[in-house]
Structures are given as structure tokens and as C-alpha cells.
Amino acid sequence: MDYDVIVVGAGHAGCEAAYVASTIGLKTCLVTIHLETIAQMSCNPAIGGLAKGQLVREIDALGGLMGRLADETGIQFRLLNSSRGGAVQAPRAQSDKALYRLTMKKWLEDTPNLTLFQGIVSKILTKSNAAVGIETLDGYKLRSRAVIVTPGTFLNGLIHIGLQSYPAGRANEPPSILLSQNMKSLGLETFRLKTGTPMRLHKNSIDWTGFTPQPGDKIPVPFSYRTKKPLKNRVVCHIGYTNSKTHEIIRQNLSFSPLYGGKITGIGPRYCPSIEDKVVKFPQRHRHQFFLEPEGLDTSEIYVNGLSSSLPLDVQEKLLASIPGLDKAKILRPAYGIEYDAILPTQLLPTLETRSIANLYLAGQINGTSGYEEASAQGLMAGINAALKIQEKSPFILCRNEAYIAVLIDDLISRGIEEPYRLFTSRAEYRLNLRMDNADKRLTEYGYALGLVNSEDYKDYQEKQARLKRVMFFLEKKKFPVENGESISLKDFLKKPEGKWENVIEYVPSDMFLTDEEKRFCESEIKYEGYIKKQEKEIARITKLDGEKIPRGIAYTNVPGLTREVIEKLEISSPRTIGEAKKIPGVTPASIINLHVAISIHRKQKAKNVSRGTQKRNRNQKRK
Template identity: 50%
Template sequence: MISTQEYAAIVVGAGHAGVEASLAIARCGFPVLVITLDTNAIARMSCNPTIGGLAKGHMVREIDALGGEMGLAADATGIQYRMLNRSKGPAVWAPRAQADKKEYELYMKRALLSEKNITLKQGEAVEVIVRNGSCCGVRTKEGETFFGKNVILTTGTFLQGLIHVGEENYPGGRRDEPPAVGLSDSLRSHGIELVRFKTGTPPRLRENSIAWEILEEQRGDNPPPLFSYRTKNLKVEQLSCWLTYTNTMTHEIIRQNLHRSPLYAGRITGIGPRYCPSIEDKIVKFSDKEKHQIYLEPEGRGTDEIYVNGFSTSLPKDIQDSALRTIRGLENAEILKFGYAIEYDAAPPTQQKHSLENKNIKGLFLAGQINCTSGYEEAAAQGLVAGINVINKLRGRPEFVLDRTEAYIGVMIDDLVTCGTNEPYRMFTSRAEFRLLLRQDNADMRLIEHGYKLGLIRDDVYHEFKNKRDRIHRVMKVLKEKKHGQLSLYQVLKQPGKTYKSLISNELCSYNLSDEEILFLETEIKYEGYIARQMADVRKFKKIEKRKIPGSINYDLIPGLSREAKEKLKKVKPESIGQASRISGISSCDLSMVAISIEKTLKSEKDK
């Protein structure tokens, strides 16, 4: 059957990337078809029941400032909220929430169903339709053909998914869910390179089989730190998480059975995440460690399943059981679901532009784990950027690209499309050169203007933001003008131990600000010198980024350019000298040759 309707966009997959992409496009008035294998698994949390964390929490706040949904969903369905790294500098403070997994799914499904411009369809896309270098639709396993001006693939771990548990392996895209078969062959037939990656998940335990009374309790923060600038007055009864540790007995059982691990027996060929290793990897690679942290996290209010954070594994079921029972508090633990590893196809992201559109096939966008990333937040951010770029394309506007000075989202996408990755990419604060400017407390200051201009931020939200910004500016002005002895209040606040609330309590200032506004104000004042230094670095960065590389450049004709440089520049197709400088293997000499060639070409064209 061939559909007679042409959609503005077809989104394949309804995970964290697919949801953000489809909501953004639909909210801007364009019809979207969402095709997913299971309409009851919208934005399902395949692994941990957590949103946010180090750098990831920054991205969730950025998604929110741009008008995305993840922050609102996390606030609405959270069961525990914490601000991580409070003992360190504000650049690395990061909000994190335990979410009720089922409620999160239901929230996101309601969000999709409430959008009149979204058509949600259960099915399996097996082929992308490409005509004259442009993607114009998909065909499904069920024999249906759908046409759209743009196609966004957000397939997660489902492409040719293969699940491993000990000596067993079987096709699957996620626990108890089938893989997507056929689409990989279609992508390869259109020249898209695919690689094999791997990830995994830990066992789930029955709540009443755990000896909670002997474990270390981890409570949430009160009041709860929120993700969304649009969430007001959240009151919630928070649930605790609990800490325990592996021990030498645990490690010995795992070591003795490594030959039964598909990872170490050679049955898994996909490359796994370096920064979220399996328990087998931890025992082997950190053999000097006598213990590893294990966090026991509730998966929701209406379930007795407990997530064993830190024990991702694909060991056989009997070994998972015996190893877990050596851990304090888990001596009588009952496993409800066993851990597993999953291999899947992914597309090296150097094949995409910063807009996440494929460099060779117009109208084909890739977002999420198909771009070799890991994590819900990384996926959601990519989905939103892909969706925004579809919107701009439909409106005839330029590509929407966040650079490395604006957002962690910009850092991630630039890393992916410029440098690529040989393992599942995860965001860290250390990846950002300008992280003091990219704090979680100033995401709205950095990005909400973008969201408003795109039409993804409502008028009332934007006006509230402007009022907040004006309040902070007024207070900043007062602090600079008002004296306390020989010093201005601005200078007083710079001193160690001085806080804005102490100025109010001493009746030196009378402007009331929210805790969030105070955090922003104090950070801007106390770190003024460091911020000024980073701003100077930003100006240098932007100067290099402005030196654009023409799309018509022929690297083979540039004298003195190394063979390695020619190969990598032709593959990545950098858009600026700055982007070219971040490609591994490109030397300063290579950059000079490219810059000289561009100058000569421009001069020649000018003389004509």
C-alpha cells in the first residue's frame, strides 16, 4: 500500500531522539509520521532509570532551554533528585534525577498523542527511498510505502540487534523486543558505512529480597533541583537509593568464569563503551581494586524492580546469580531480570553534517545511538537538533548549528561529525573547552533566545525569562554602585565566604532573588576573572571558525598537503579552518596549506 499523504518528516523510531525530533517539528506546524516497532514503548529507558548526571544534566537543561521535552518529563516523573558535584566548582555542578521508568514512558506517549500534527504508527521500516540524491520516504516490512520531505532515523540499538547472555545469543533490539532487520542493508546500498557497537545492562532484583537495613542510604536533595525552567513548585515524596560494594569473593567468581563471558570468549565483536564498562571489564582492567561501588536504584513507585547500577554484565545467568549473592545486602537477592549485552549497527557520524543531515543524501538525518553515541540525554539532544534542522529546511532558513562555545550539545555534535568515534560516545564536562561558560545554571541565558525564535518556547515562558534576566542585571548594577565602606557590594561579594543572602540579612541589599538566580549572580561575580579569560579564548575560537572552507575545494590540487590530510579532509569535509584543526592527524602545516589555497582562490575570483 502506498500512502497518498506526503509528510514534512518521517521519524523512524520513538526513543529519546525520535520523541524530541517529532515533537519539535509537529509543534512548529508540520505533519510528522512516527514509525516505531512498539507504540507502547515510547521513550523507554532500556537501561538505568536516570536522567541527567555529569555533563548529561547540562544537556537536559539545554534541551529544555531550546524547547525540548526531556526536562519536563524528568521533573514530572522523578522519584529522586540530586545536584551532583556541589563540593566542586559551579562549572561541573550537574542535576540528576531517578525517574519512574513506566511513568516516563507514559508521559512521553501522552506528549506525542496530544500533538495534532503527529501520526503515530506501529511498524518496521526496512528501506529508505532515495531518488536523485534525496531521501523521500520509507518502506515497511508490512508492505506500506510512506513519503516525506525528510526522514530522520533514530533506531537506537535495534539495527540488527543481537542479545548475549553467557553462551546464549538471540536477535533482539532490547529485552523481549525484536530487532530491526533489513534497514541496515538498505543504508549500505545507498553508500552509508555501518559499524558494530555493543552496550549492556545489569540485572534487576526483587525489592523485598534485599537486606536494606545493612546498606548505606543515599537520599535526594530537598528542595529538589529541577531540570526545566518551566516546572513550578514541584512537591514530591522522594525515594532513596542505596550503596553497597563488590568484594574479592565477587571478583574471584567472575575471574574464574571469564571463559563463559561472550565478551572474553570472542563471541561479541562490537566495540563497547569505555566509560560504562561491564563488571567483567572492571575486574580485568582494574585488577588492583578490591571493591567497586554498586548503587541499588528503584525503577519506579509501582514496581518492585531494583536496578543494580555498576553491575552491567553478559555473564551466564548462574554466574550472575552467584556473584551477586557475595555482595553485602544481596546474599538472598532474587533476580527478576538478568543482565545482557547487545550488539547493533551504527553509522560513523563523520558521514553527517553539523545539522545531522547526511553529507551525500539530502533530507536524510540520523540521530541518537545510530550516530555512535550512548545515553538518553545524548540521543534526545541529537533528536532535537535534527528536528530543528528539518524545521529550518522546511522554512527555507539556514542550518541550525550550535558551536562549541554555546552548548554541550554543540561540543558533542562537533566531536562526532569532526573527529568521529571508535566507541560509544558519552558526554563529559572535560570534553568542553569553555565549560565555565557552559554551566547548568545559565542554559537559559545561552539558548532560550534560539528556542523562542524557532517557535518552540511559548511567549509567556520567554517573557518570564526576560523578567528574570532584567532582575539579575538590575541587582548587578546596584551591587556595583552601592558602597560598603571602601568597597562596592560587588567587590564584597567577590570575597570568600560572602553570599548574596548575607548581604540581605545585613540589610545591605533588598532585592529578592530566587535561589537559582542567586546561584547565577554569585557565580558570575566570584568567577568574573576566569569567565573573562574564557571569553577571550572564545573570541579567538570564533575568529578561526569564521574562516570558512568552500564546499568546492579540491584537496588533491593543494601542493604540500600530506596524503593523510587529503584523505581525512575529503572524508570529513570540514566547513571551516577551525573544524579542520580538530581532525586527528591534521597538522598546523596542513592547515596553512589549506588557508593559503583558499586565499589564492578568493584573490583569483576577485581579480576576475
């Protein structure tokens, strides 16, 4: 055995997976096509955003790298939705792309138990339906107990610019065609997805006067609970708009679009449409917003967020020329669309291990997601679970009410997807509890138990929690006078929509002064208290239902309202409880209801039979 864990691909998912597996103590190898492109940000130079920012905090609380790295390499920080409540606030930061890459590489190189290795993986080695290693293009074989595959858009990648197309995993990088074929031959069902990236412009070729600056926050909010050093904004982004002339150019050239010309068959994300998509789908709009984002401090490249496109280069040039300020813009890298293979995520277990091949884990875009954060979260979970399985420990599976990570994975494996999946806060049933301000409270204990959070950070965490508990108790007890001689507790005041920490600070002793981070936590806990309590009750009720046993040897064919497909799935997985049945991909909520009704009827009938039986027995006894 060469390694315990081999991770294929060193993108956001792969890095996280390799880091946690080796930190847990397993001998790990991270194989990548180019050591230069470890943790490459293939698209926008930013981390975070709504739901994604919360996700990064969860990764951080569990001991992952993304939060710390985003802080370390961040060049502009913004807290989104700062005018709204804590549950929908999220950090977002522009990162220096090159620095992000290099820092991740350095951190991984310094991680004990972890080996980096450059190679193109062409095959997953298997033995009686279990992964046992990998083979590279040059025939080199590595053996391991688990394989985590995180190939991003590289699986059978095909880049489109206009009607031209060429096989590539990312611009000018070789795709993984053999690996894709191999995955299919292992019996994994694949489908085609599409995504795209905008052009990068030279900053000196842009007339900046025409654009509205969008500066960072005065007080930058970090991603990581462990980031102690103050963060600094070093760049400014800018907002601009397309115009009807731009749209006219796009309309005239739609026949050169691979998407509208029918060349692209993969499904693209609706929430991240290309500019030609926007123009076609929303013809009533006279302009579309875009953002000019610097790709780093030591580069002149500007990322044009919002103008992703797969139109030919000359059309890209023409449409830029129609926008004042970009009329002389020089394209350094053209925008392009890319199609790639993804695996139907319903073939995965909640641990991200494939159902059909044991010890083979998939994470990131291969599971149909988009976004660095979504990839990172899956990599983390796949790494943890691969390690736990090797150590013969029980798997680490989170619930939808405790983390966005769980919402993401549960959505993927139980609902499947039709377009690249992005996390949204509205996908969470318990949004008010899944916040950036309490991710540490929700998950640090797990991270520590897994050995991913070190004891120093854990001590900090415990001290913070103890202090917050004391403050919450104080806020509940301490009253302050309001009009007509009455008084209310600070907590009740803060519960009101207008209640702000600033208003009560004069009543708070100085040893209870809170950091901004802690203030956000207290305010959220107080403002959402009623809802969170109600939701906890609901969760308890659902947990009870989920625990309901399915009688052994139940004939699913006799349960009314189940489709043949669902019956087949239930028969194969033979779930022991309703909760387990729910988790089986393809088993719909409606079929769960029908199953539940059938079980209740079954139980009632059984009870009747039993009581009839007893009656008979009684009668017999009487006769005797």
C-alpha cells in the first residue's frame, strides 16, 4: 500500500480533502496535472457571497482551509446584506488569485503526512467493486485504501469560443478524457453540464472615469474565526452597465453563439447566465449590470463579472467597444464556455462515497455543483469521511438543520440536479439558525473531535462561548428604564426591530464589551429566539417521524402510489426507518407520505389481529 488516501485533482475540493485526510493522520497523496495551478481560481477572483460566505465559515469551524486562505489573500472585503439581519449577512472578499494559489501550495507542502505529486490520472484501479488506487497516463500505479476524485471541469472538458471548440479542462490545459471514460466504465452515470467565464481586460486600457467605484467595508469582516490580524482593503471594484447598442450586437451575432447555434448541449446555470442568455431571456431590459474586479495586486488583469460569454472573440471585442469606458479595452484572455461531464450525484452516499464502488469518493464540480465554496465544502466532507472509514470509525454526516454543508450534500444526493447547483440561503429550511455568526458554535466541537481544530483554537472557542453565555445571561437580567417609570430587560429591548447594541452599551459593564463578531451573534440569537425555539420543536417532531420503523419484509409493490422506480430503489436499499427511506435518492416526498400511510394501516391491522388473537385465546381459556 502506497497511501491511505489518494486525492485526484488539486482544486478547491481536492486541496481541502487532502488537507483534512492528512491532518486526521492518514498518509495522503494529492495528484494534480500541474503543481502550478493548485487551488487555481478558474473563474472570478472572489470567495463568499450569500450562503457561500456562511459555507466558508462552516468549513473554517470544522478546521478547513478556505476561510483562512481567503483572509490571508483577500484584497477587498465586504459584508453583504449588512442592513439586514444576521441570518442573511455573509462575507465576500476579492482575493489575489496568484497569492491564493501560491499560499495554498505552500500550506499543503508544509502539511505533515501529505505528498504532492504531478501527474495525469487516467484510471481508478478497482478490485471487486472497491477503489484500490490510481494509474497515471504514463502507466505509473499508486495503491491506496481510498480515492477521492475532484476533477472540476476537466472530465471530458470541451471549450467553446464562438463556433470553434477544443478539448480542454480549463483554457489551454489538457482535459481528462481517459478518466472520464474510466468513470463510465465503472458504471457511473454521467451527464453534461456547461458553465462559462468572462473575458479578462488590461486595467490600463479601461477608462475608469465612467464607472461607479464599489469600495470595501470600512471595517473588513474576516471569514475565519482564527484570523487575528487586521484585514486591509487594497483594491476597489467598479460597477458598469451594458446598453441597448451592446444588446443589439449580441442579437445580431447569436448565430455565432455555440449555445444558440445548438453546439452546446450541456445545461448551464440559470443564476449565472452568460450575457447572451441575459439579452435573449430578458429582452425588456435595456441594460445589464457588470462589475470590474481586479484579479490581484501584481497583475493588470481585470475580471469582468457579469459578461460571461461564449461568443467569438471578435464579437466580444465589438460588444466591449459599445460600452463607454471599455471602448478601448484590451482583452488579455477571451471569455469562453466550457462543457464537462458530471456524475449524477444521486449515485452517492451522504459521505460522498459512490454507492457502487466502495472507497471511491467524489467531490466538487463532478457532483454537479458550481462555485469554489461548494467544492471546498464537499472536499472537506469527502476527506473526513474517507479518513473515518479507513480508521473504521462511524461516518460524519451533518443534518440540514445544523449546517449549509448538509443542505448542499443532502440536496445533491437526495434530489439530484438538472443544472449546476449553487447554494442559496432559501434552500435551507432553518435559515435563521444557519448563520455566519454561529457557525463556530454549531460545528467547532465536531472539528475538535475530528482532530482538525487544534487545542489552542479550541480553547479560544470555549472562552468565547463562555463569555457569550455570561453576556446573554446579563442581558436577560439587566433592566433599564423606559418611559412611564417602567423598565424592560436589555434582551427584550434588543428583541425589538429597532433594538441595537449601541443603544444598550451604556448599561453594559466594560468586561462584557463585545467584538463586532460577538455583537452580531448576540443580536441574532435574541432577535430570532422565538423562531429558533419553534424550529427546534419542529425538528424534534421530524426526528421522531424519521425514526419510525419500516416493518421488515414489507411488500413495497403493495404500497399504493409508489412508482416502479421508487419500489425498486426501496427494495434495493431496504431502509429500516422512514428517515433512511427519505435519504434514498429518487424517493420523493409524496412516496414517503404514501409509505407512511401504508405503515400506519399495516400497524393498525396488525394491532387488530393481535387483539383478535388475544380474544380468541381468552375465549379458549374460558372454554377450558
